[in-house]
Amino acid sequence: MTDTVExxxxxxxxxxxxxRVFGFDGFRGRQSDVVSRxxxxxxxxxxxxxxxxxxxxYQLPAVMLDGCCVxxxxxxxxxxxxxRAARANGIRAAxxxxxxxxxxETIAAFRAGELDLLYVAPERASQPGFRDLLSSAPxxxxxxxxxxCVSEWGHDFRPDYRQLRPLMDAFPAVPRLALTATAxxxxxxxxxxxLGIPEDGLVLAGFDRPNIRYAMRHRDNPVRQIAALMxxxxxxxxxxxxxxxxxxxxxxxxxxxxxxxxxxxxxxLDPAMRAANQQAFxxxxxxxVVATIAFGxxxxxxxxxxVAHAGIPKSIEAYxxxxxxxxxxxxxxxxxxxWGAGDFATARQRLGxxxxxxxxxxxxxxxxxxxxxxxxxxxxxxxxxxxxxDPPETCGNCDNCLERPGVTDVTQLARKxxxxxxxxxQSFGFGHVQKVLTGARDxxxxxxxxxxxxxxxxxxxxxxxxxRPLSRALQARGALVATEHGGLALGGDAREIxxxxxxxxxxxxxxxxxxxxxxxxxxxxxxxxxxxxxxREVRRELAQEAxxxxxxxxxxxxxxxxxxxxxxxxxxxxxxxxxxxxxxxAYGARFLKAIADN
Numbered sequence: 146m147t148d149t150v151e152x153x154x155x156x157x158x159x160x161x162x163x164x165r166v167f168g169f170d171g172f173r174g175r176q177s178d179v180v181s182r183x184x185x186x187x188x189x190x191x192x193x194x195x196x197x198x199x200x201x202x203y204q205l206p207a208v209m210l211d212g213c214c215v216x217x218x219x220x221x222x223x224x225x226x227x228x229r230a231a232r233a234n235g236i237r238a239a240x241x242x243x244x245x246x247x248x249x250e251t252i253a254a255f256r257a258g259e260l261d262l263l264y265v266a267p268e269r270a271s272q273p274g275f276r277d278l279l280s281s282a283p284x285x286x287x288x289x290x291x292x293x294c295v296s297e298w299g300h301d302f303r304p305d306y307r308q309l310r311p312l313m314d315a316f317p318a319v320p321r322l323a324l325t326a327t328a329x330x331x332x333x334x335x336x337x338x339x340l341g342i343p344e345d346g347l348v349l350a351g352f353d354r355p356n357i358r359y360a361m362r363h364r365d366n367p368v369r370q371i372a373a374l375m376x377x378x379x380x381x382x383x384x385x386x387x388x389x390x391x392x393x394x395x396x397x398x399x400x401x402x403x404x405x406x407x408x409x410x411x412x413x414l415d416p417a418m419r420a421a422n423q424q425a426f427x428x429x430x431x432x433x434v435v436a437t438i439a440f441g442x443x444x445x446x447x448x449x450x451x452v453a454h455a456g457i458p459k460s461i462e463a464y465x466x467x468x469x470x471x472x473x474x475x476x477x478x479x480x481x482x483x484w485g486a487g488d489f490a491t492a493r494q495r496l497g498x499x500x501x502x503x504x505x506x507x508x509x510x511x512x513x514x515x516x517x518x519x520x521x522x523x524x525x526x527x528x529x530x531x532x533x534x535d536p537p538e539t540c541g542n543c544d545n546c547l548e549r550p551g552v553t554d555v556t557q558l559a560r561k562x563x564x565x566x567x568x569x570x571q572s573f574g575f576g577h578v579q580k581v582l583t584g585a586r587d588x589x590x591x592x593x594x595x596x597x598x599x600x601x602x603x604x605x606x607x608x609x610x611x612x613r614p615l616s617r618a619l620q621a622r623g624a625l626v627a628t629e630h631g632g633l634a635l636g637g638d639a640r641e642i643x644x645x646x647x648x649x650x651x652x653x654x655x656x657x658x659x660x661x662x663x664x665x666x667x668x669x670x671x672x673x674x675x676x677x678x679x680x681r682e683v684r685r686e687l688a689q690e691a692x693x694x695x696x697x698x699x700x701x702x703x704x705x706x707x708x709x710x711x712x713x714x715x716x717x718x719x720x721x722x723x724x725x726x727x728x729x730x731a732y733g734a735r736f737l738k739a740i741a742d743n
Contacts, residue, residue, distance in 0.1 A: 155181060155184075155185075156172075156177060156180070156181060158209065159177075159180055159181075159184065159205060159209065160172075162205055162208055162209055163201075163205060164725075165725065165726050166205070166208055166234050166235060166236070166725050166726065166727070167201065167204075167205070167234055167723075167725050168703075168719075168721070168722060168723045168724040168725035168726075168728065168729075169722060169723065170722065173197060173198055174193065174197050174198075174350050174351075175191070175193060175197075175348050175349075175350035175351075176193075176197070176198055176201060176202055178348050179191045179193075179202040179322070179348050180201075180202055180205055180206060182346075182348070183202065183203065183206045183286060183320060183322055184206055184209065184210070186318075186320045187320060187346065188320050188321040188322070188341070188342045188343065188346050189320075189321070189322050189323070189342065189346045189347075189348055190292065190323045190324075190325075190333065190336055190337050190340070190342050190346055190347050190348070191322065191323070191324050191325075191348045191350065192325055192326070192328055192333060192347070192348070192349050192350060192352075193324070193326060193348075193350040194326055194350065194351065194352050194353065194354050194469065195326040195354065195466075195469030195470070195473055196354060196356075196447070196469070196472060196473035196474070196475060197326075197350055199290070199324045199326070200227055200230075200290075202322065202324070203216060203262075203286060203288035203322055203324070204231060204234075204236060204261075204262065206285065206286060207236070207261040207262050207285060207286065208236060208261055210285035210286065211283060211285060212258075212282070212283035212284045212285035212286075213255060213258075213260045213261065213262070213263050213282060213283070213284055213285060214261065214262050214263070214284075214285050214286040214287075214288055215263050215265065215270075215279065215284060215286070215287050215288070216262055216263065216264045216265070216288045216290060217265060217266070217267050217270050217287070217288070217289045217290065217306075217309060218264055218265075218266065218290045218291065219266065219267065219290070219291050219294055219303060219306075220266075221240075221242045221243070221244060221266065222420075222423060223290075223445055224240045224242060224264040224265075224266070225240060226427065226445035226446075227264065227445060228240050228264060229693045229694070229697050230445075230697055231261075231262055233691075233693065233697050233698070233727070233728065234725050234727055234728070235725070235726065235727030236261050236262060237254075237259060237260050237261045237262070238260065238261060238262035238263075238264070239251040239254060239255070239260055239262070239263055239264070240263075240264040240265070241263060241264070241265050241269060242264075242265070242266060242269070243266075251263070252278065255278070255281075255282055256278075256281045256282050257282075258282055258283065266305075267294075267303060267305035267306050267308070267309060268305045270305075270308070270309060270312055271305055271308030271309065271312065275312070276312055276315055279312075279315075279316065284316055284319045285319070286319060286320055286321075286322060287309075287313050287316075287319055287320070287321045287322070288321075288322045288323075288324065289306075289309060289321065289322070289323045289324065289340060290324050291324070291325060292306075292323035292324055292325040292328075292336050292340065293325040293327055293328045293332055293336060293462075294306045295307060295309070295323075295335070295336050295339045295340060296328070296332045296335040296336050296339065297335070306339075307339060309340065310339060310340060310341055313340070313341065314341065321340060321341065321342060323336055323337075323340050323342060326352075326465070326466065326469055327462050327465050327466045327469075328462075329462065329531070329532055329533070330533055332462075333347065333349075351529075351534060352465065352528070352529055352532045352534060353525070353529060353534075353536065354468075354469065354472065355540070355542065356472045356475055356476060356477050356478060357468060357469075357471055357472050357478050357479070357480055357542075358477070358478070358479045358480065358542045358543060358544075359468070359480055359524040359525060359528070359542075359543040359544065360479065360480065360481045360482070360524075360543065360544035361481070361482045361483075361484065361517075361518055361524070361544065362481065362482070362483055362484075362544075363483070363484065363485065363614075363617065364455065364456075364483035364484055364485045367395065367455045367483055368395065368398045368399060368402055369402075370483055371384055371395070371399060371453050371455065371483070372399055372402040372403050374451060374453055374479070374481055375399065375403050375405060375433060375451075376403065377479075378450050378451040378479060379431060379450070380430065380431060380448060380449070380450030380451070381426065381429055381430065381431060381432055381433070381446065381448055381449050381450060382433045382434075382449060382450060382451040382452065382453065383433070383434055383436060383440065383449055383451075383452045383453070383467075383470055383471075384399070384433060384434070384435040384436070384452075384453045384454075384455060385435075385436060385437070385438060385440075385452070385453070385454045385455065385456075385458070385467055386435055386436070386437065386455045386456065387437070387455070387456040387488075388437070389411040389412075389413045389437060391455065391456075392409050392410070392411045392435050392436060392437055393409050393411075393435075395435045395455060396408060396409040396434075396435040399433065399435065405431065405432070405433055406429070406431070406432045406433070407432070407433045407434070407435060408422040408425065408426065408432065408433075408434050408435070409422065409434070409435050409436070410422050410423060410426075410434050410435070410436035410437070410439070410440045411436060411437040411439055411440075412437065412439045422434065423440075426446070427446050427694045428688070428694045428695065430448070430681075430685075430695060438458070438459075438463070438467065445473075446470075446473070446694070446696065447473040447474035447696050447700060448473075448474050448476070448696055448700070448701060449470050449471045449472065449473065449478065450471065450472070450476075450477075450478050450479070451471055451478060451479045451480065451481070452467060452468050452470055452471040452478075452479075452480045452481075453480070453481050453482075453483065454467070454480075454481070454482040454483060454484070455483055456483075456484065456485070456488050457482065457484050457488040457489065457492065457514060457518070458482075458514070459492075459510075460507075460510040460511065460513070460514055461510065461513050461514050461517060461528065461531050462510070464482070464514065464517070464528075465528065465532075468480040474696070474700050474701060474702060475702065476701060476702065482518070484518055485617070486616060486617035486620035486621060487620075487627070489511070489515060489620050489621045489623070490620055490626060490627035491627070492511055493508075493511065493623055493626055493627075493636070494626075494627065496508055496511070508623075511623075512622065512623065513531055515621040515622050515623070516622075517531070518621055519618050519621050519622070519651070519652065520545070520652075521545060521549075521550045521551075521552045521650075521652045522538075522545060523536075523537075523538060523539045523540050523543055523545055523546050524540075524543035524544065524545055524546075525540040525542070525543050525546075526538060526539070526540065550652045550653060551652070551653035552650050552651070552652055552653065553611070553650065553651060553653050554648065554649070554650050555611055555615050555649050555650065555651050556642070556645070556647075556648045556649045556650075558604070558608055558611060558612070558615060559615060559619065559624075559642050559649040560642060560643050560645070561582060561600060561603055561604055562578065562582065562612060562615060562616065562619070563619070563624065563625070563635060563639050563642055563643050564600050564643060565578050565581050565582050565598075565600040566578055566625065566633050566634065566635060567635055567643075568598050568599070568600050569581060569593070569595055569598070571628065571632065571633065571634035571635060572628060572630070572632040572634070573632050573633065574631055574632055574633060575612075575613070575616050575633060577589065577590070577595075578633065579609075579612055579613075581595045581596075581598065581600060581601055582600060582601075582602070582603060582604040582609075582612065583602065583604050583606075583609050583612075584596075584601055584602025584604075611651070614651055614652075615649075615651055616633075618649070618651045618652075619639075619649075620633075622637060622638070623636050623637035623638075624636060624637045624638055624639040624642060625639065674708060675743050676707075676708050676711070676739075676740065676743040677704060677705065677708045679739045679742070679743045680704045680707055680708065680736060680739055680740075681695075681704060682739075683735050683736055683739045684698045684699060684704065686735075687732055687735065698728070698732060699723055699724070699728070699732075700723055702722065702723065703721055703722060703723035703724065706721050706722055706723075707721055707736065707740065711740055712737070712740065713737070713740070713741070714737075715729060715733050715734075715737070718733050718736065718737060719733070
C-alpha cells in the first residue's frame with residue numbers, strides 16, 4: 146500500500162502538468178508507467194497501441210524536465226503534424242529537417258535552452274555534426290518514435306536507425322524512450338538490444354484497439370465494395386492499394402462512383418502534388434485518400450473513420466499498423482480488407498526474391514496472415530494472440546463475432562482438387578481444373594485428354610460451389626501456388642492433404658455479403674445538432690486562421706462534451722477534456738460565444 150501511495154505522490158506534479166498543458170484529468174492505460182520511468186531517468190521501450198497517447202509520454206516529461214527532449218521520427222510529414230499539435234498546447238517545439246527554412250533559428254533556440262522538443266530524422270541524427278550540436282545544450286531525453294524501424298525483424302526496417310545507439314551512448318546520463326505500436330517478441334528483443342535499453346525496461350501496454358471493427362471479405366468488385374463502404378462511413382478514410390497504378394485507378398473510379406473527394410498518394414507522384422494531397426487529407430473532415438503503404442507512418446490524423454485494404458498487407462504486423470490509422474481519437478472506426486487468392490500467390494512468389502536467411506521468417510509471417518484471413522474465429526482474438534496476448538474468445542466487434550460464419554470440412558474435396566491439379570500437369574488455371582472436376586466437356590479439355598483422367602467428373606453439383614472458395618483457401622495457406630504462366634501447382638502441405646494426413650476446413654461462403662454495416666445513426670457525433678455543427682464551424686474557422694488541421698484545435702470528443710455540458714464560463718470550459726490552458730486562452734471566447742448563441 147505504501148508503494149502505491151509513493152507512486153501517486155511522485156506523479157502528482159505530472160498530473161497537474163497533464164491538466165494544465167494538455168487538458169486531461171488523468172493518464173490512460175500504461176501512460177503513467179512510462180511517464181514515471183522517464184521522469185526517474187530510466188530507459189524504456191514502450192509498446193502501446195496506436196491511439197493510446199504515445200507522444201504524450203515524452204511531451205509531458207519534456208515540459209517538466211530541464212533540457213531538451215530530442216525526438217527521432219522517421220518521416221518529415223509526421224514530425225510536422227506532431228509539431229503543430231505540440232505548439233497548439235504551448236510546448237516550445239521545433240523540427241530540424243531538410244525542408245525547414247528556419248533551421249538557423251532552430252539551432253540558435255536549441256543552444257539558448259529555449260526548446261522543450263526538437264524533432265529530427267534518423268538520417269540527421271546519425272551525422273557527426275549533429276552530435277556536436279547536442280553537446281552545446283542540456284538534454285533531458287532521447288525519444289525514438291516508430292522504434293520497430295531499428296530492427297531487421299520489423300516490417301519497416303530503416304538502416305539509419307542502427308546509427309542511433311552510438312549517438313545516445315555519447316550522452317550516457319540521458320535516458321532513452323523507444324516507442325512503437327507494432328512489435329512481436331522477437332522484434333521487441335532486437336529493439337532493446339539495438340538501442341541499449343535494459344531487459345527490465347519493457348512496458349507492454351497491450352495491442353487491443355477495442356474501438357476498431359475488423360472485417361475481411363473476398364474481393365470481387367473493389368470499386369463497388371469500397372464505394373458501399375464509403376457510403377456507410379461519412380468521415381475521413383484511407384484505402385490502401387498494392388501498386389501505384391491501382392492507386393490512381395481506384396481513386397478516379399471511387400470519386401466518380403461516390404461523388405466524394407478522393408485523392409491519390411504514392412511515391413511516384415510529383416512531390417508537390419503528393420504533399421498537397423496529404424495536406425488536404427489531414428485538414429479535411431470527409432476526404433478519402435487512396436494510397437500505397439508509402440502513406441503509412443506519415444499520418445497522425447486522429448479522426449480517420451475507416452481504413453480499407455484493396456489487397457493483402459505484407460504481414461499481420463503491417464496490417465495492425467495500417468489499420469491502426471483508424472480511430473486514433475478513440476471513436477468507433479471500421480477496417481475492411483478485400484482480398485483475393487492471387488494476392489497470396491504473388492506474395493509467395495516474392496519470397497524467393499528475399500535473402501535466404503529471411504525467407505523462413507517471412508514465410509511464417511505470410512502464413513500467419515493467411516490464418517487471420519481464413520479464420521472463422523474472432524479476428525481480434527487471432528490478432529492479439531499473434532502478439533503474445535491471451536484475449537477472450539470473442540470480442541463482439543469483428544465480422545466473425547457479429548455474424549458467426551459456418552465452417553465445413555472439405556478434406557475430401559481438397560484431395561480431389563489437388564489431385565486434379567497434379568494429374569493435369571500443374572500448369573492450368575483454376576477454371577480449367579474446375580471443368581475437369583465437374584465433368585464439363587469443352588475443346589481444350591478434350592484436346593488435352595483430360596476427359597479421360599480418373600479425376601474427370603468426380604465432383605458433384607452439391608460440392609461444385611465450394612471449389613472456388615476452397616481454391617482461395619488453399620492458395621492462402623500455400624498448398625496451391627501460382628506458376629509463372631498463371632497456372633496452379635502443388636506447394637506447402639499439399640501432399641499431406643492428398644494423403645489424408647492433414648484435414649482441411651473452410652469458412653462457408655455467406656449467401657450475402659456481410660460485415661462492416663454501421664449506419665450513420667450509430668455514429669458517435671451528434672450530427673444535425675445545431676450546437677455541435679456550430680462548434681464544428683468555429684473549429685474550421687480557427688483552423689483556417691491558424692493554418693492547422695481542425696483536429697489540432699480540438700478533437701470531436703471535446704466538441705461533443707461541450708455540446709453536452711454547454712459551459713458558460715472560461716472556468717467551466719477549461720474543465721472540458723482536451724482544453725488546456727493555452728487553448729483556453731486562444732480559443733475559449735469564440736467557443737463560449739457559439740454556445741451562448743445556440
